[in-house]
Amino acid sequence: MKLSPAKSIRGSVTVPGDKSISHRSVMLGSIARGTTEIHGFLEGADCLSTISCFRHMGVDIENKNGVVTVHGKGLHGLSAPSVPLDCGNSGTTTRLISGILAAQGFSAVLTGDASIQKRPMGRIITPLSMMGADIKSIHENGCAPLQITGKPLSGICYDSPVASAQVKSAILLAGLYAEGETRVTEPQISRNHTELMLKFFGADIRTEGSTATVRQTPELYGNRITVPGDISSAVYFAAAGMILPNSEVLIKNVGINPTRAGLLTVCKAMGADLTLINQDHSGSEPTADLLVRSSSLHGTVIQGSVIPAMIDELPTVALMACFAQGRTVIKDAAELKVKESNRIALVAENLRAMGADVTETDDGMIIDGGRPLHGASISAHKDHRLAMTFAIAALAAEGSTELQDADCVSISYPDFYTDLKRLVRS
Ligand SMILES: O=C(O)C1=C[C@@H](OP(=O)(O)O)[C@@H](O)[C@H](O)C1
Numbered sequence: 228m229k230l231s232p233a234k235s236i237r238g239s240v241t242v243p244g245d246k247s248i249s250h251r252s253v254m255l256g257s258i259a260r261g262t263t264e265i266h267g268f269l270e271g272a273d274c275l276s277t278i279s280c281f282r283h284m285g286v287d288i289e290n291k292n293g294v295v296t297v298h299g300k301g302l303h304g305l306s307a308p309s310v311p312l313d314c315g316n317s318g319t320t321t322r323l324i325s326g327i328l329a330a331q332g333f334s335a336v337l338t339g340d341a342s343i344q345k346r347p348m349g350r351i352i353t354p355l356s357m358m359g360a361d362i363k364s365i366h367e368n369g370c371a372p373l374q375i376t377g378k379p380l381s382g383i384c385y386d387s388p389v390a391s392a393q394v395k396s397a398i399l400l401a402g403l404y405a406e407g408e409t410r411v412t413e414p415q416i417s418r419n420h421t422e423l424m425l426k427f428f429g430a431d432i433r434t435e436g437s438t439a440t441v442r443q444t445p446e447l448y449g450n451r452i453t454v455p456g457d458i459s460s461a462v463y464f465a466a467a468g469m470i471l472p473n474s475e476v477l478i479k480n481v482g483i484n485p486t487r488a489g490l491l492t493v494c495k496a497m498g499a500d501l502t503l504i505n506q507d508h509s510g511s512e513p514t515a516d517l518l519v520r521s522s523s524l525h526g527t528v529i530q531g532s533v534i535p536a537m538i539d540e541l542p543t544v545a546l547m548a549c550f551a552q553g554r555t556v557i558k559d560a561a562e563l564k565v566k567e568s569n570r571i572a573l574v575a576e577n578l579r580a581m582g583a584d585v586t587e588t589d590d591g592m593i594i595d596g597g598r599p600l601h602g603a604s605i606s607a608h609k610d611h612r613l614a615m616t617f618a619i620a621a622l623a624a625e626g627s628t629e630l631q632d633a634d635c636v637s638i639s640y641p642d643f644y645t646d647l648k649r650l651v652r653s
């Protein structure tokens with residue numbers, strides 16, 4: 228895709244539904260009793276992979292007129308799939324479904340694309356095995372494909388070495404079936420959508436600080452869910468609004484759950500002109516419209532507990548930092564290396580190709596802002612977050628940019644380029 232510089236970005240946009248909440252609503256809906264009606268479901272390839280996996284386990288899921296209806300089978304009503312379950316590009320699908328499969332009365336194989344087959348699964352294999360699960364990496368390399376045979380499980384107290392909602396959620400979902408109590412403590416709190424939705428569906432779950440505890444649950448009950456807009460999709464328009472001159476963009480109905488909204492804290496620290504308006508709720512998830520205007524950004528240090536609350540937004544924040552005065556340091560973000568791509572190496576490489584002053588470190592990046600960016604030939608390496616970040620970089624660069632693998636935005640935001648085009652003034 229060829230992209231040209233933009234003069235500004237102006238107007239309003241409603242970003243698609245939150246990816247994490249969309250996945251969880253199909254998963255919990257499938258193992259609940261009764262019907263779960265999902266409004267605002269994200270029609271991205273990752274969430275469609277989750278629907279497809281549950282259909283292969285006998286769940287009737289309708290998807291029409293913008294509403295997904297899941298006819299739940301109850302906690303013990305899934306059936307053995309006759310084919311390997313294809314999680315596509317989705318780490319969330321792979322890891323969360325593993326927690327459910329660990330306790331079913333059948334065996335299943337979970338697989339996915341080339342990227343999924345390189346992502347670490349030892350982080351769920353270890354705690355699920357401690358609970359009694361029979362879960363193996365078929366090629367014994369700690370990655371998918373995974374062979375999972377359901378077993379009776381017992382609760383554990385697990386100190387997770389990583390702040391990962393996917394690890395925490397896999398354990399809590401297995402914990403619904405495990406004898407006694409299952410407890411997960413994280414080094415820092417990660418997104419808590421699983422805990423909120425489990426509570427909403429009737430599970431016995433409580434949280435204290437970065438510890439979540441679930442008890443064996445006799446039944447979950449289906450419910451109506453309205454998915455808020457995804458802050459991880461909003462970040463691209465927010466960044467464009469800040470770094471392009473004469474810009475003003477209103478991003479409507481964005482989920483601002485504090486365990487997800489580290490971006491807001493960091494934008495404030497960088498001096499961004501970002502205002503929250505129309506604060507509201509979508510079920511247990513807080514929402515707001517984000518009004519963003521051209522900003523004089525300055526560098527900051529991004530580290531510690533804010534990192535898991537903005538992990539998927541960090542590539543875009545690195546771009547913002549190129550337009551900030553002074554130095555931005557991103558630390559404690561080694562998790563970026565094990566996403567769809569190595570997001571530390573590739574963000575640094577691509578930003579440098581566009582003329583930025585970026586140094587890659589073991590757990591983040593050092594960015595010295597203020598150098599103008601120029602167009603370049605950039606690859607997204609099939610990583611949707613990189614494609615969207617560098618589409619925005621191209622708008623703010625001098626000269627044209629050739630973006631390879633641009634179409635992988637379909638993973639989390641199929642209409643991204645249409646929405647962007649509508650807002651761009653060239
Ligand atoms: O639980 C989730 O829905 C997600 C958790 C995060 O991954 P980790 O749990 O691996 O940090 C995030 O990067 C991913 O996009 C979605």
Ligand SMILES: C=C(OP(=O)(O)O)C(=O)O
Pocket residue numbers: 273316317318319320539566567612639
């Ligand atoms: C890391 C991501 O997703 P997942 O882990 O579900 O593949 C992402 O969407 O940026």
